[in-house]
Amino acid sequence: MSAAAPNATPRPNISFDRVSQVFTSSDGSEVVALDNASFDIGRHEFIAVLGPSGCGKSTLLRILAGLVRPTHGQVSIYGSPVDGPRDEIGIVFQKPTLLPWLNIRDNLTFPMRHKYGRVTAQEITRGEELLELVGLKEFGNKRPDELSGGMQQRAAIARALLHDPEILLMDEPFSALDALTRDELSLELLNIWTQRPKTVLFITHSIPEALLLADRILVMSARPGRVQEIIDVDLPRPRSMETLTEPRFNELANHIRRKVFSRHADH
Amino acid sequence: MSSPTTSAARSSRAMPTIKLKAQADRLAPWLALLVLLLVWEAACRLLKLPSFVLPSPSAILAATQKVGFGAWSEHIFATLRVTLMGYGLSILIGIPLAIALASSRLMSRTLYPLLVIVQSTPIVAVAPIIVVVMGAGDLPRVFITFLIAFFPIVVSCVTGLLATPEELVELSRSLGASKAREYRNIRLPYAIPHLFSALRISITLAVIGAVVAEFVAAEKGLGYFINFSTSMFQVPQAFAALMMLVVISLALFHLIGLLQKAFFPWSLPKAQH
The missing domain is CATH 1.10.3720.10 (MetI-like)
Incomplete structure (x- = not known):
């Protein structure tokens, strides 16, 4: 694959056009989960979505995944509107959500078996490659509950990559892990993304995590969920833990923190 | 963490008591059952209970x-x-x-x-x-x-x-x-x-x-x-x-x-x- 220069891709491959999502809660009142969101995501760009809980981050992801229809507006991938789940997408959830009755190897190929009723030899080979890529080569025969939380989440990432999706959606994938495992997996994700470039939408509520990973950060505010600002992360790649000590990193972090807190001060 | 040798030594020393405990664990319910049967049998004989009120275990066995x-x-x-x-x-x-x-x-x-x-x-x-x-x-x-x-x-x-x-x-x-x-x-x-x-x-x-x-x-x-x-x-x-x-x-x-x-x-x- 050609060396992707994520910041320099003008052609959007995902576009949100005035997307709103209104839910009717059980008492009949309307909740605006997402209010008029418009932005584009370039090919192989790494986008982090950052915001407090209840800001519609997950709604954004679910709309893009085709799991939820937006109330207003339209999302398109490669120019064609999203009206249901699509093959180009792989999803990693907050919890690993592996199937406890399958070993790790079978968990990786489960989506194929689930969707088509069978797994091809090619997919099995790919599963083995991915196990190696995420550092679980020796654990293919283990069941999920024999693995640590971090290892389970690696397996979930490998599972999402099995059909080689163009777009990877990650819904706070590291938030249930301890801080050390979290850093480790962030770096590993960077490594995977460099080796196999993909468009990534990464939802998080951690500012350092967003800065370490993303090309751009969508800062969102809550009630109603709004895209407040889109920040270009001009930190050089490849990034590592040293990136966290750069002055520019702190500048950006402080800027985002002010954004998030100023909104809170308004209320 | 202790080194493997010391922990092995400790576990081998602890073994007999653990084994005994495990055996007591396994036998306890059977022992309780046996005691219950004996008390039941003794009560039936000593109180001379008629068999239609409460038959003794031995009478039940005989009927079986x-x-x-x-x-x-x-x-x-x-x-x-x-x-x-x-x-x-x-x-x-x-x-x-x-x-x-x-x-x-x-x-x-x-x-x-x-x-x-x-x-x-x-x-x-x-x-x-x-x-x-x-x-x-x-x-x-x-x-x-x-x-x-x-x-x-x-x-x-x-x-x-x-x-x-x-x-x-x-x-x-x-x-x-x-x-x-x-x-x-x-x-x-x-x-x-x-x-x-x-x-x-x-x-x-x-x-x-x-x-x-x-x-x-x-x-x-x-x-x-x-x-x-x-x-x-x-x-x-x-x-x-x-x-x-x-x-x-x-x-x-x-x-x-x-x-x-x-x-x-x-x-x-x-x-x-």
Whole structure:
């Protein structure tokens, strides 16, 4: 694959056009989960979505995944509107959500078996490659509950990559892990993304995590969920833990923190 | 952390006490049972209780021998047959019913109250009516057993089906998989641990159901035999039949656990793997 220069891709491959999502809660009142969101995501760009809980981050992801229809507006991938789940997408959830009755190897190929009723030899080979890529080569025969939380989440990432999706959606994938495992997996994700470039939408509520990973950060505010600002992360790649000590990193972090807190001060 | 050698040394020194403790652990319930039997026997002899009030263990044993192997196996087989047929029917109807209840709000709203009404009805009181309506033969007995045993299966299975993590359901939907596949590949396996706790409860209920049915209308079976024996004041042999029912219940209960361990080891709590 050609060396992707994520910041320099003008052609959007995902576009949100005035997307709103209104839910009717059980008492009949309307909740605006997402209010008029418009932005584009370039090919192989790494986008982090950052915001407090209840800001519609997950709604954004679910709309893009085709799991939820937006109330207003339209999302398109490669120019064609999203009206249901699509093959180009792989999803990693907050919890690993592996199937406890399958070993790790079978968990990786489960989506194929689930969707088509069978797994091809090619997919099995790919599963083995991915196990190696995420550092679980020796654990293919283990069941999920024999693995640590971090290892389970690696397996979930490998599972999402099995059909080689163009777009990877990650819904706070590291938030249930301890801080050390979290850093480790962030770096590993960077490594995977460099080796196999993909468009990534990464939802998080951690500012350092967003800065370490993303090309751009969508800062969102809550009630109603709004895209407040889109920040270009001009930190050089490849990034590592040293990136966290750069002055520019702190500048950006402080800027985002002010954004998030100023909104809170308004209320 | 201690080095391997020291921890090995410690464990070998600790071994004898651990072994002793484990043995005491295993023997304790049997010992308790033995003491109970001895006290029971002694009480019967010392208080000179007539056998129709409380037969002594030795009298029960004597009655067991007197009835003979052939008669016992006939009664046991009859009861087991009804129990297992009713139980099988509970599973065959209970699981699809649970799927219907879990997958459709309308179904659940319509059927659930009816199920609760059936469950709230004292089956013992309905049993004679069922026999009158359905006539003689296996059908009413199996049906009574089914009525007693199926409810826990339905309720637990629904709970299990709905306990499937929402994210996994979303994964299934994001793959564009059908509802049928979602149920077969994800929800039903997820319901297995819940289902098996219900299956264990239901098998003992099924034994009760079979006995109730045999009280009302039967010409063999342990329930029939107890009814017959007590009407003849043969209390020791009624007790013997009761003991056999207890043993059958326990054995079946245990068997369900073994089946779960054999076929779905992952569904057991981690300590029992």
